[in-house]
Amino acid sequence: AMEGLDKNDFSLAYKWVALNRLNLAKIESKLELKFVQLEIIALLKEKENSIYRALDLARSRLPPIYESFKNKQTKRDICRIMGAIPYAGRIESSPYKDLADEGQISLAKKMFRTDSYRAVNLASNSPLESAFRAGTITIPIIQRLVKIHGNGEYWDKKEELFCETPLPDDLVYHSVFSCPVSREQKREFSKPRLLKCGHVLSYRSLTN
Numbered sequence: 001a002m003e004g005l006d007k008n009d010f011s012l013a014y015k016w017v018a019l020n021r022l023n024l025a026k027i028e029s030k031l032e033l034k035f036v037q038l039e040i041i042a043l044l045k046e047k048e049n050s051i052y053r054a055l056d057l058a059r060s061r062l063p064p065i066y067e068s069f070k071n072k073q074t075k076r077d078i079c080r081i082m083g084a085i086p087y088a089g090r091i092e093s094s095p096y097k098d099l100a101d102e103g104q105i106s107l108a109k110k111m112f113r114t115d116s117y118r119a120v121n122l123a124s125n126s127p128l129e130s131a132f133r134a135g136t137i138t139i140p141i142i143q144r145l146v147k148i149h150g151n152g153e154y155w156d157k158k159e160e161l162f163c164e165t166p167l168p169d170d171l172v173y174h175s176v177f178s179c180p181v182s183r184e185q186k187r188e189f190s191k192p193r194l195l196k197c198g199h200v201l202s203y204r205s206l207t208n
Contacts, residue, residue, distance in 0.1 A: 002112065005105055008042040010035050013112070023119035030074060031115045034108045036061045037081050041100050044084060044091040051088035058082060130171060138165040181205040 001012040017024065017032045024031060036057070043054040058081065066078050080096060087094035117124040125133075177192045178185050179202035190204035 002109055005038065005108060005112075008039070010039050016116070020116070020119050024115060025068065027115065027118050028069075028071075029111075029115040029119065030069075030077070031111055032061075033065050033074065033077060034111055036065070037077075037099060038104060038108055040081055041084065041091060041104070044088045045100065047089050051085060054085050054088060058085065125170075134167055134171050137167060141165055177202075179205050 043050045084096035091100045114124045190202045
């Protein structure tokens, strides 16, 4: 299916989506919409009769997707695809030229890989690969801190790293709560508490 995307052959991709439609719906995947977009845009890049074939494809593929999604952003995406159809043969110079960008294929492949794993409850990257990537980002930062503070008792007294280690979004697996009063992040001895009014404060802020 991945190789077919490079050749504008979407038959295997659609077959995979059909077999896994229920699982994809559970994670609200827009993978099928991305495939339809790519196929329509590929037709619009052609010169002869592309508008009629693109319309037929849109009429057969897009209505079920439109009905299955309730969020406005997905429906706007569908409207943009429909808006691009009148520019058949000149899509690259139209207001919708971003849909015809060469990077769309790479984006679709990345989405395919991520959503296909998520649909069957598997991680798209192995735990070892994720740990290695996180380590290559954080180790240089820690090495600089060791040069500044040394490698003695200063580290043993700390419950956590005393600096931020910025990781990409795909390596962040949980949200971080910061108390709006003390500005401190959640700690084991000061977990967040939900108040009756709906606000959330750390336990330490409530008791001090």
